[in-house]
Amino acid sequence: MEDKRQMDKATAAGILVAFGIIFGDIGTSPLYVLKGVTGTNTPIDANVIYGALSCIIWTLTLQTTVKYVILILRADNRGEGGIFALYALVRRHARWLTVPAIIGGSALLADGIITPPISVASAVEGLRIIYPNIPTVPIVIGILTFIFLVQALGTSTVGRAFGPIMVIWFSMLGTLGLIHIFDDPSILKSVNPYYAWWLLAQHPGGFWLLGSVFLCTSGAEALYSDLGHCGRGNIRVSWVFVKTCLLLNYLGQGAWYLGIQGQTLGERIPFYELMPNWFLIIGITIATAAAIIASQALISGSFTLVSEGIRLNFWPKVRLVYPSLQKGQLYVPSVNLLLWLGCVGVVLYFQESARMEAAYGLAITLTMLMTTMLMAYYLYIKKYQAWGVVLFLLVYLGFESSFLVANLIKFTHGGYVTLLIAIAIATLMYIWLRSFQIKLRLTEYVKIDQYIQPFKELSRDISIPKYATHLVFMSNAARASEIESKIIYSIFQKRPKRADIYWFVHVDITDDPYTMEYKVNTIAPDDVYKVTFRLGFRMEQRINLYFRKVIEDLVKNKEVDITSRYESLSRQNVIGDFRFVVLEKFLSYENDLPFSERIIMDIYFYVKGFTTPEDRWFGLDSSSVKIEKVPLVIRPVENVKLKRIYS
Structure with missing residues (x-):
């Protein structure tokens, strides 16, 4: 009971660490989500903007807020979160649950190899507004190397250092968005879910835009994985502020879009169009810092995942380091090295963030689907009402399956890279578990x-x-x-x-x-x-x-x-x-x-x-x-x- 009270407690220091560690990925999505939805060569249609924003608003509400922040954060294993912690709670009840655990865990680790490159590349490429011919690849690799080097300090140190920057980032998002909402307050109509339904059901090709919409919630799984680093109370309190700022910025971008109806986006970046010229250099600097920090969420989540995988016989016994006495702090040197090598490989292969965006999101939808299955079983064994468990399962399986299908078009555009990595990791997990069972059976x-x-x-x-x-x-x-x-x-x-x-x-x-x-x-x-x-x-x-x-x-x-x-x-x-x-x-x-x-x-x-x-x-x-x-x-x-x- 004492542990539960500690988990639900929110402190100023804990909230600051939460900002620095877990909201980077989901917090930098305004840099590229709407740009991905509208494309650069298609004339802007007001109804498409309303529909896209409606999809984003309700995705952040149903997927991130209801599923993860309200429901899944309850399924902690003595303060630890993540798909393997959830699996540890239910594994004794059914052997088949091993399958979703391995698929989800391997997909999440694979996603950890593409999230840092896309975040950092998106940020660094913003510098082209000032320096059009700047070579970005060496800069991106240099920044990634720095990020992986500082992991040895521990997530508490990293979180305290990055937290204030992210508070400034979210404050900037909310302020810029709020100012531009007044340009065309009719953008607030997009809160009505009718516009989302219209985009998906009636607009030609509208359903496939879900692949880009999904990127607004891609950091939700990392939010659950990092539960042990921050605590449930700190995450829930800080999410109220984070979600408010995100929605204000998306709405502000939408209002700007309404002002250029009939035109094509071209080389313009909607996020930076919200900034006055005098603020542009400051804004790009803050955005660059925030996008660099965005890689932290899945790196620290990967450490947690691997340490849990070792104990569950999913992963080889590798060295674990505990940088501080604080509960939940963890650093895994071998995984840090593998992630760095994978990230550098992704940067060298894709070169541009636009090409990474085309591949991004496919693997993480698999993790979310597997988490839904495990969570439904957790609710079942905890004696929740049967109708509630079935409703949860049907709603989120339908929701996430739609995202998965929409993301499948990314397979040929580079999505196969993360899927191949996920398959390799899943194979290793299967071999490790199977060999353990063989030894156990015949010793x-x-x-x-x-x-x-x-x-x-x-x-x-x-x-x-x-x-x-x-x-x-x-x-x-x-x-x-x-x-x-x-x-x-x-x-x-x-x-x-x-x-x-x-x-x-x-x-x-x-x-x-x-x-x-x-x-x-x-x-x-x-x-x-x-x-x-x-x-x-x-x-x-x-x-x-x-x-x-x-x-x-x-x-x-x-x-x-x-x-x-x-x-x-x-x-x-x-x-x-x-x-x-x-x-x-x-x-x-x-x-x-x-x-x-x-x-x-x-x-x-x-x-x-x-x-x-x-x-x-x-x-x-x-x-x-x-x-x-x-x-x-x-x-x-x-x-x-x-x-x-x-x-």
Whole structure:
């Protein structure tokens, strides 16, 4: 309850961070949305302007405000948001929910590769009004490089730095729009949804304009992904101001359009036409800064998504950095590098923001559709009224399917780039999940109880050199009474490992992001113990530190004696040494796997070679860790036709 109150609380500092982190993408849409709708060579028609603005107003209301800000922000997982956090809340109820989670997550990551380039390119190209021949590509790549370099500082620092700029940006949007509404107040008619219906149903080709209209809400999914960085209360309070300023600016642009009916737009940029000449340089500077900041929303959202994906077995174990003690702050170096490389590639491929706009929005509609499916299931298991759940599903599936169909015309104009990236990411997620399931299904476990006597005898067998005073094995066995047969093999057969006390440590990742719990099972007092850590999917796995805390608690409660059992050291009360053993699996040649599973496991082990080693992932001290490679024999080859020859 305390966490919920904290989430719903709005503070001045929190609102400022929200402005700086999550509203950049949706906030810079006035730069290009209406220009995309009307085109540059088609004569301006007043009814089309009314219809386009009506579509924008009701899209921002139904899609962003009602679906995301009011409804979906409720579906937080202890303060965390995003499609994977939503999946974590519902995954135990139906296995098929994995499909929308993977599709939505991969599409969102793919969108994170095109959002920064289009935002920055749109801004930098505005400088052509002053410097017509300025080369934009090197400038765009330089700015993108700077943005990705500052991510290591953490989203709190970035948000505080960018927040004031975005407040100025939105204030400018609202002011410019409000001034121009008075040029032709009849533009306010576009609030009537009739004009939206007319554009989509009666205007020739009007339906396909939805592809451009959709860009006004493309940042809504990032708004949900960044919930953990900002908090629900801060997002909701700041959205009131953001939406007001956005609508005023769109209406102001619409009023300007009504003044040029019958003409074509040509090279004019409607957004900059709202500015008086003396303000143009200032306006372009602020717009450039805001568009640069716009890339932040999906970058920080991508970090959250990947960290959640790791815990849900959708993503390889890569290094995670927590730049501050503030809850929700996160930086993923490998993802930061991949996004930077992807963004630079997009800039070099498309060159111009106009070409990026033609490709933009296709992937994110898939994410929104998948979020709708998961949210409907969440409402269902939370016992909401059945008619309400069905209404939500029908309204938003229809709404977003229309956007998806309208966006499909972008496929040949570059939309295939983001879809190909999304397919590659989804394939990696599927392989990672499938390989985890294969390993889990076929790993052999044994009861610890049946080895209690052998453990005691090995511990007291002075004919075998002592391997460690305390020998700690990392185990995947979730049940307190079991361990992997490979561990037994390592202790008794590979090279007998004599120790005074044997510890088996298992880490259980919970769907609750911030769980910090442990339990101890005493298998044999002063001989064998099993420790199970229950850690949330957003918690850093610092097992060295946590295990030391467990030992301190056990010693304080007189549940274990960790003093060295060497007589000379015992008299001095010297604490025995601790040694960790991590079993690292590799695919054995002695396997008779189906072709598809062989491919999956080969790719899994190949990619795993580039990721964080198990000991570093668990946060173990490398000086006291032994890595043992063990073959993963999934299905031994049978019926070997080998014939003996007698001489």
